[in-house]
Amino acid sequence: KAGVTQTPRYLIKTRGQQVTLSCSPISGHRSVSWYQQTPGQGLQFLFEYFSETQRNKGNFPGRFSGRQFSNSRSEMNVSTLELGDSALYLCASSLDGRENEKLFFGSGTQLSVL
């Protein structure tokens, strides 16, 4: 069974641009969550999608948005990029997002904003 796939692995953008990151969950998984990882801050929750609906949202500005498609694939978009958006963005999937389910992570997209 293929794991969680994130594309691209690396991305370089300049301030003011926008970016879209993609995440394909494990087949059959309907819950997809996104996290931002920065040195010294650890991982911070961005949002969770389940059955094409945003179910939970972290404390990030509206420039960060996402969506989920009917095949459970998810995209995350960041508009008007700032230098501080440079980070590793991790996607994680689980069957239904229930408490006893294991969370599976992808290898992330490393975003650098210049």
Added chain:
Amino acid sequence: AQTVTQSQPEMSVQEAETVTLSCTYDTSESDYYLFWYKQPPSRQMILVIRQEAYKQQNATENRFSVNFQKAAKSFSLKISDSQLGDAAMYFCAYRTRTGNQFYFGTGTSLTVIP
């Protein structure tokens, strides 16, 4: 709000020796889950061990065990017989029973010395 604190940014251990990584958390909830995740250079987060707060018995997984002190809100990870493959960043994480959102610490970078 839930917070997770890892006070040791870096730790090192001799191969075959034992090391303990510290984690404390803050919550007003009585029921929750605690996790230790490992992130090797490949960047993919791997679940090491999980503890349910309502269980008094400390979780163990082969060479990995935890010391869960609910009253003290402490959740340390003990790695016995350390191996070179254990070298990685280790993250402590908290999850409520409701809502598929994880709160992570800032991580501890573990070096294993041959």
